Amino acid sequence: MLNKIQNLNYLLIFLVILISFIGAAGLYSAAGGSYSPWASRHLIRLLVFIFLAIALALINIKYIYQFAYIFFVLSLLLLLSVELIGVFGKGATRWINLFGFSIQPSELIKITIILALARFYHDLKFDEIKRIKNLFFPILILFLPFALVVIQPDLGTALSIAMLGILILFASGIRIWKFVLGFFVLILSIPLSLNSLQPYQKDRIFSFLNPEADALGRGYQLIQSKIALGSGGLTGKGFLEGSQAYLQYLPEKQTDFIFTLIGEEFGFIGTMFIILLFLLLISVCFYVSIKSNHIFGRILSIGVGSNLFIYVIMNISMVSGLMPVVGIPLPLVSYGGSAMLAIIISIGLVLNAELNGSLKKLHNA
Amino acid sequence: MFYSEDKKQYSVLNRRTFLLYLLKVSFFGIVGWRLYDIQIKDSQKYKTLSKNNQIDIEIIYPIRGKIYDTNNKVLASNIKVFDVYIIPENTENINKTLNELNQIININFSDRRKILELSKKVKKFQKIKVLENINWSQLEKIESNKLNIEGIFISQDYMRTYQFDNTVSHLIGYTNKPNREEVELPFISNMPNLEIGKDGIEKSFNPNLIGKSGQREIEVNSYGRVIREISRQDSQKGNDIQVTIDLRIQEYALNLLKEHKAGSVVLMDINNGNILCMASTPSYNPNKIIKKPNKEYWNSILENELSPLTYRSIQGLYAPGSTFKMVVAIAGIIHGIIDTNTKHFCSGKIGLGDRLYHCWKNNGHGSMNVSDAIKESCDVFFYEISKKIGIDKISKVAEDFGLGKIYDIPLPNQKKGIIPSREWKKKKYDESWYPGETLISAIGQGFVLTNPLQLAVMTSIIASNGKNVKPNIIKKNNDIEFNKLEKYQNAIKIIKSSMFKVVNESKGTAYNSRSTSAPFAGKTGTSQVRRITVAERESEDFRKKEVEWKKRDHALFVGYMPVENPKYAVSVVIEHGGSGASTAAPIAKEIFQFTKNLEI
Numbered sequence: 004m005l006n007k008i009q010n011l012n013y014l015l016i017f018l019v020i021l022i023s024f025i026g027a028a029g030l031y032s033a034a035g036g037s038y039s040p041w042a043s044r045h046l047i048r049l050l051v052f053i054f055l056a057i058a059l060a061l062i063n064i065k066y067i068y069q070f071a072y073i074f075f076v077l078s079l080l081l082l083l084s085v086e087l088i089g090v091f092g093k094g095a096t097r098w099i100n101l102f103g104f105s106i107q108p109s110e111l112i113k114i115t116i117i118l119a120l121a122r123f124y125h126d127l128k129f130d131e132i133k134r135i136k137n138l139f140f141p142i143l144i145l146f147l148p149f150a151l152v153v154i155q156p157d158l159g160t161a162l163s164i165a166m167l168g169i170l171i172l173f174a175s176g177i178r179i180w181k182f183v184l185g186f187f188v189l190i191l192s193i194p195l196s197l198n199s200l201q202p203y204q205k206d207r208i209f210s211f212l213n214p215e216a217d218a219l220g221r222g223y224q225l226i227q228s229k230i231a232l233g234s235g236g237l238t239g240k241g242f243l244e245g246s247q248a249y250l251q252y253l254p255e256k257q258t259d260f261i262f263t264l265i266g267e268e269f270g271f272i273g274t275m276f277i278i279l280l281f282l283l284l285i286s287v288c289f290y291v292s293i294k295s296n297h298i299f300g301r302i303l304s305i306g307v308g309s310n311l312f313i314y315v316i317m318n319i320s321m322v323s324g325l326m327p328v329v330g331i332p333l334p335l336v337s338y339g340g341s342a343m344l345a346i347i348i349s350i351g352l353v354l355n356a357e358l359n360g361s362l363k364k365l366h367n368a
Numbered sequence: 369m370f371y372s373e374d375k376k377q378y379s380v381l382n383r384r385t386f387l388l389y390l391l392k393v394s395f396f397g398i399v400g401w402r403l404y405d406i407q408i409k410d411s412q413k414y415k416t417l418s419k420n421n422q423i424d425i426e427i428i429y430p431i432r433g434k435i436y437d438t439n440n441k442v443l444a445s446n447i448k449v450f451d452v453y454i455i456p457e458n459t460e461n462i463n464k465t466l467n468e469l470n471q472i473i474n475i476n477f478s479d480r481r482k483i484l485e486l487s488k489k490v491k492k493f494q495k496i497k498v499l500e501n502i503n504w505s506q507l508e509k510i511e512s513n514k515l516n517i518e519g520i521f522i523s524q525d526y527m528r529t530y531q532f533d534n535t536v537s538h539l540i541g542y543t544n545k546p547n548r549e550e551v552e553l554p555f556i557s558n559m560p561n562l563e564i565g566k567d568g569i570e571k572s573f574n575p576n577l578i579g580k581s582g583q584r585e586i587e588v589n590s591y592g593r594v595i596r597e598i599s600r601q602d603s604q605k606g607n608d609i610q611v612t613i614d615l616r617i618q619e620y621a622l623n624l625l626k627e628h629k630a631g632s633v634v635l636m637d638i639n640n641g642n643i644l645c646m647a648s649t650p651s652y653n654p655n656k657i658i659k660k661p662n663k664e665y666w667n668s669i670l671e672n673e674l675s676p677l678t679y680r681s682i683q684g685l686y687a688p689g690s691t692f693k694m695v696v697a698i699a700g701i702i703h704g705i706i707d708t709n710t711k712h713f714c715s716g717k718i719g720l721g722d723r724l725y726h727c728w729k730n731n732g733h734g735s736m737n738v739s740d741a742i743k744e745s746c747d748v749f750f751y752e753i754s755k756k757i758g759i760d761k762i763s764k765v766a767e768d769f770g771l772g773k774i775y776d777i778p779l780p781n782q783k784k785g786i787i788p789s790r791e792w793k794k795k796k797y798d799e800s801w802y803p804g805e806t807l808i809s810a811i812g813q814g815f816v817l818t819n820p821l822q823l824a825v826m827t828s829i830i831a832s833n834g835k836n837v838k839p840n841i842i843k844k845n846n847d848i849e850f851n852k853l854e855k856y857q858n859a860i861k862i863i864k865s866s867m868f869k870v871v872n873e874s875k876g877t878a879y880n881s882r883s884t885s886a887p888f889a890g891k892t893g894t895s896q897v898r899r900i901t902v903a904e905r906e907s908e909d910f911r912k913k914e915v916e917w918k919k920r921d922h923a924l925f926v927g928y929m930p931v932e933n934p935k936y937a938v939s940v941v942i943e944h945g946g947s948g949a950s951t952a953a954p955i956a957k958e959i960f961q962f963t964k965n966l967e968i
Contacts, residue, residue: 096778129376129377166849170388173384173387173388174384174385174388175380175381175384176377176382176384195927227421229414229419230404230414230417230418230421232403232406232407232414233406233407233410233411233414233415233418234411234414234415234417234418235407235411235414236407236408236411236412236415237408246418246421246422246587247418247421252660256477266403266407270407271404271407271408274407275400275403278396278399278400278403281396282392282393282396285392286389288839289388289389291386293382293385298377298381301381301385303390305385308390308392309392312392312395316395316396316399317400319399319403320399320402323399323402323403323406324402324406324657325398325399325402
C-alpha cells in the first residue's frame, strides 16, 4: 500500500492540480475578482476528486476490470433515466439528481465506455479482432450512449463519444480499411442527420460557417470570443483586466468559454502554456499506455488520453472558430462538477493502470 | 489463457499508439497555429473591436444662449423642466406605476399603450419616457408620492421660454426640432435632438446661441448598461445676444396696435440706426409653439387669414402712398425742376392722355408750392412735377433713401419691395413705361411697394440731413458714424421744414396729432388697395363711408422727433386703417411722447 503511494505518478497529479489552479484563477477573474461563486467550489471539487482518484489508483486493477461492464451498464441506465425524466417530466435535460448531487451522466459514460472497450479488447484474442462479428459489440457499446445523447440533444457530447470510439478502435488494432468504409458511411449519412437536427443546432452550424452575417444573433458568441482572444495579444491584458468577460460580452465565460477569458488576460503566452500542459498530460497517459504490460491498461490509458484530447481540441477549436459552438467544456478549467469528476476519475484510472502495469495475471471473474 | 503474450499484437498496438500520438500532436499544432493567427497576427483588429465594444459616446447638449433687450431685460431664456421615465427593472408592475402617475398627471390611453408595448421590447434597465416637460408643481406632487410610485426616474432638461409671450415674437422667433434638411447644418453636427431657432434672431444666430456640445465617454457592457464614466467634456453654453429693442417701447407700441387688426410700428434711433421698436400685429405666442403638444395652436395660426407669422415690419409690403412724396420732391429739387417758388395749380385732377388723375381733395388745393404740397399732401402738384422729373430719377433718389433694399440685418425673409423704373418694368413685364405710371408712382401708388422698416430708414435719412443711416438690430458697443449724402443737403432742408408744417401748422394733414410735449415732424400717407370707381368718387364723402375692412385704405405715417437735431424716426402702418391722418399719425404721436418721457 505504502509502496503504491510512493510509486504514484506524481507528475500526472501535479499536472491535474496545476491546470485546475489555472482554471480557478480564470473563474476568480470571471466572477470579477471573487472566489464565489465559481473558483472556491472549483477548488473544493479538485480537492475531493483528487483524493477520490488516488483512492481509485490504489485499488487492485482486477476489480476495475471485473466491474468494467457493470459500470458501463450502470452509467447507461443513468443516462437512460435522464432521457425518461426528459420525456415524462420536466422537459429536456442533461442532469440527474443523485444523492443530492446534480450529475451529468453523459460525462461519466465516456469513462465507462473506455472501461468497457478496454475490457472487451483485453478479452479478445488478437486474431479475433479481424473478424467482422467482433465489431458488433464495440459498436453497440458506442452506439447506445451515442444515440441517447443525440436525442437529448447534446450534439457536442455525442460527437465526442463518436470520436472517442473511433480513436479507441483505431488504437486497438482494427484494420484501417474498416475506418475508411466507416468514413464513407458517415459522409453519406450527413444529409440524413442534418434533417434530424434541432433548429438551434442547425443555427450553430450555419453561424459557424459565417459568424459575421448575424453578429448580434447566432454568430455573437463566436465573434465576442475571438475578440477576447485576439485583444489579448501576446502577453494579455493582465489578470483581472479582461474587459470582454467583465463587461459580459463573453457568453458562458465560466464554462465553455473560459479559455477565451484566459486568452484575453494572459495572451498567446497563456494559451500556449495551457495547450502545452494538456499535451504533456496526454503524453503522460500515452507513456503509461506504452509501459503497460496488459491490453486492459493500454486501452484504458489511451482511452483516457484520447478523451482529454477530444475535450481540449473541441473546446479550443470551438472558441477560436475552427468548429461550430457545440458546448464542450475545457477539462479541469471550465466550471462544472460532472466533467471535472469524470476527468479526474479517469486520471485515477491511469494512475491505477501505471501502478498495476506489470501485473502478469488479470483474472476473469 | 487470459492475457495475451502475442508479441505481434503489442507491436501493432505500439504502432497504432504512435500514430495516434502523432495525430494528436498535429491537432495541437493546428489549434496552436489558429491561436497564433488570432492572438498575434490579427491582434490589432481585435483590440480595436474590443475597445469599440466597450466605449460609447454620449453627447451632452449645450444650454442655449439668452436674448436680452437693450436694457438687459431677458427676452428669451431657458427654464428647467423635468421628464419622467420608467425603468422597468425597478418596478414590479409597470401598470401600477402608470396608474399612480396617472392620478397626478393624466396620461392618455394611447400613450399608455405605447409605453407598455415599449416596455416589452426594451431591456429591463432602459428608461422609457412617460411624461415630458412637466413643471415644478407637478414635479413636487410626484416627488412627494415617490414612495408609492415604483421605478420612476426624473431627469432635468431645459426648455426655451419667452418672457414676454407675443411682444417680441416676430423679432426673436422660436425654437423647434430641426427638419430633415436642417439636421445637416454644420452647427447641429452631432446633436440630432437639439432644438434650433426657426425664425427671427433665434434662427439667424443659431451658430452663436447654440454653443458647443460636450461628450461623455462611457463604458457599457454587452447589454448597453452603463458601467462607468471614462471621460467627460462639458458642453459650452451658447453666447448671449443683446438686441437694440427697448422692450418698454415695444410693449407700448403693441398696446397701441391692439385697436387695429393688423399693422406695424418701427422706431429707430437716427444716430446709430438702432431699431428700438419693431412691432407687428397680429403676432403669435412662441411659448405655445414650444410647449408640446402644439398642434392645435399651430393650426389656429396657420388658419388665421391675417397670418400672424408674418413680420409685417420687414415682410409686409405696402404702397407708401403720400409718404413717398418726399422722395419725389427731393428728386425735383436736386435736378433743378422745382425750387421753393415753383407753383402748380391743383384743380382736383389733371388729365394725361385719355385718363384723369385725381387729387385726394376732389375740389382741389388751388395754387401750391412744394412746401404746401407736402403739408397738405396735394397729389396734383406731384403729378405735375413727376412728369418733368421722370421715373428713373425718382427711383434713383428712392434707392438712395433706403427704399427697395434688403438691409444687412440678421432677420430672415425681409421683403425687398419695388421701386419701379423703366429698366425694371422692361425686365419684369417686358413692357415699356407709360407716362401715366410715373404720375401714379409719384404719389406712392401703382408699382411702388415698401416695407415699414424701409419707410423708417427713409425718414431717418431725411431727419439726419442725409446721413446714410443703416438699420441695426444687434446692440453694439462702439458708435457708428454714417457718411453724409452731400448732394441732398439743400433739398432735405426744404423737405424737413415742410414735414414740420404737416404736423404743426393748421391745414397740415397731421395737425390734429401735433404734440406740445414732444413736438415732431412727419408725413401722412393713405394708400389705396383698390381702384376707386368714378361713381364712388362722385358720391359725397366716399372716404368717410363704412367700407368693408379689407377694402379700406392703408393708413401710414412717417416722422421724426425732436424737430431740431432729431433723434428718433418712426414709421406707422395700419392695414386698412382708413387714413394716415386719422389712424397712423396719432399712434406716431403717442410713440414719440412715450419715448421722450423715457429720457433714454
